[in-house]
Amino acid sequence: MIESEKLKNVQPIDNFDWEAYEKGDTFSEKNRQELEKTYDDSLNNVNDKEVVIGKVTSMNKREVVINIGYKSDGIVSMNEFRYNPDLKIGDEVEVYIENQEDKKGQLILSHKKARATRSWDRVNEALEKDEIIKGFIKCRTKGGMIVDVFGIEAFLPGSQIDVKPIRDYDVFVGKTMEFKVVKINHEFRNVVVSHKALIEAELEQQKKDIISKLEKGQVLEGTVKNITSYGVFIDLGGVDGLIHITDLSWGRVQHPEEVVKLDEKINVVILDFDDDKKRIALGLKQLTPHPWDALSADLKVGDKVKGKVVVMADYGAFIEIAPGVEGLIHVSEMSWAQHLRSAQDFMKVGDEVEAVVLTLDRDERKMSLGIKQLKPDPWDNIEEKYPAGSKHVAKVRNFTNFGVFAEIEEGVDGLIHISDLSWTKKIKHPSEITQIGADIDVQVLEIDKENRRLSLGHKQLEENPWDVFETLFTVGSVHEGTVVDVMDKGAVIALPYGVEGFATPKHLVKEDGSQAKADEKLEFKVIEFNKDSKRIIVSHSRTFEDEKPEAKEAAEKKPRKSTKKASEELPQQNVEKTTLGDIEELAALKEKLSGK
16 A cells, blocks of 8 residues: 555656657756756866865875865876975865866876975965074085975085084985075075984073083083094083093094094093183093002112103104003114114014113103113223224224224224224224225224213224335335326325335436426435335435436445345335235335344
């Protein structure tokens, strides 16, 4: 009964399109148009190249689907939202309509272009209002980083990343951070941002609190912020202090990296600060007792100590016998030798050495050491070891205009005067006889123990040939000689046996009136012989001037004394000979003359 009543109430549609129904289309043309109009009225009216607000409806790792109230949703690459890692479904974002419908009927949107369109207004607004904004660090660049802010590439200087120096910029790439806009150049469309500015305000307040409580001698905990060759900067919590390299350790420090490391937390003591407390001097070694205070009370002068060479200088070496306790070995205390040498000749940095304490001042914290004291002083028994008249081999150490300094052994030096180098040759400089570093035979002539000096001789090793010359070159004797050096005052004449004589200009006149020239061989008569001054004065002109009838008669009765006969009996010596050399030959000559 009820079903029949319902069927009676159903009335047929007058304008129902049965033909369309048969074709499977449930809507008439009129209804379709009305439906399309209703659908179109429900959608937003959008235009190409404009910015609208859309809502994120779904997202994955690559794409973000955004509904802008249009007949289709748009898809935006996830890369355009790198600056905003917190993006989630339901968030409203700005998008730029590039195309309402491409060939596939797809709505083309761009979030990056939307941000770029409005970015300059937002950036300027952030600068004016001192607003904190978010940005995505894209990559490194010279001097800092490139940050994506509202689609604009802004510059983040390295000094504006943090309050402390940044050693590795790469750790920030790919991160989203908060920034403040600090500078805009509209002409070049440049934007400079800073992260440091966000934390400076907070640090400034902390800094004021710390500075107000600073006191000398106060011990604080800090973090190693930076290490330089001259010291270490410590972050005390917004306030920086400097530990100078000399205040790091009681011992020698070549570089602060030997003591501390970056980012290490250490305790420091405040040594000093300026009136504004902006420059704070800190100390690390002051937290431990001074090593001199812990030095053994039994240590005294004369004791032997061991240590390591830590510093070298020309004048000496500093030896560390304990951390922070050093002594100086002066170069004069390294060897008994008196000639000057450099400390580097004896040791180098890092050497382990043994030394004797020479002076010790605990109040001044100074100590002098010596290593030559480990050996006996060679001058203690100098008379027994090197008595006068003893012969030795010495090493030539130095030349002077007046002689040669020679070393018999380390610490025992002597002087060979230039007059004691040769009996016959007139030496102008010692280099004519020997050279530095060469061995030379010497005889001890005199000992001056008080002044630690020896007088040495070289020619004394040979017999004095002037004893023989005194009998050979008698006044009036005639000898063949060679003119070797002509001067204004006269000429040097080379005589037999390496002896040199001197003739004044008037005694160089030849029988024909001409003057004798260099390298000319002539006969010369001895007119003066002085053994003490080793001087022989000769004359060529006298050889013919004295040949008068009276002189000839006397000569016939008494033959003149000459070396010609002796020269026939003995091999003639080279007139160029500059040293005596053959003492046996002179001794034989002396015996023959004595026999006659």
